Each structure stands twice: as structure tokens, then as C-alpha cells.
Amino acid sequence: MIGATLTPYVGAKYESPAGETIRQALNSWIRTTKDLDGVVDFDKTTRDPANPGVFAPANDSGDHLHPSDAGYKAMGDAID
Numbered sequence: 001m002i003g004a005t006l007t008p009y010v011g012a013k014y015e016s017p018a019g020e021t022i023r024q025a026l027n028s029w030i031r032t033t034k035d036l037d038g039v040v041d042f043d044k045t046t047r048d049p050a051n052p053g054v055f056a057p058a059n060d061s062g063d064h065l066h067p068s069d070a071g072y073k074a075m076g077d078a079i080d
Helices: 017-032 042-046 069-077
Strands: 002-004 038-040 051-055
Touching: 042 069
Parallel strands: 002 038
Antiparallel strands: none
16 A cells, blocks of 8 residues: 655645644654555655745645646656
């Protein structure tokens, strides 16, 4: 089974500090668990390195929740 991290969402309408804490904890578990056969790190692929809670500008569709076409391409390219 392959796991995939949750993409950034800070700035989305329903974003909250508590939700971001949960997203970070879940992504940490996905990256470190031995219960998965592999991981695709969509968070790392799409986030802004200077501000990891948000999409990189090119990867943001504008709603801060869904990737842009470039973001979806980056996600696809991240799959080995």
C-alpha cells in the first residue's frame, strides 16, 4: 500500500491552526510509519519551501486548497 501526504491548505476558507497541526502530524506519520510499502510526498512536492503551510505560488489554484494544473503535474511527476 502506498501512502500520500496531505497538501498544504493554509489560507483556505476552513483552515485552522488545529487543522494544520493535525495535517502535520498525519504527514509525519505517513512519512515514518512502517505500515506502508511506500510514500508519495505530495506535501513536499507542492509546498512553498519558504512557508511550508502553503502551496508554492505556481502550484496554487488560487483557493489555497486545490493544486493548479502545474501543481497536479508536479504531483504526477513525484510518483516513481
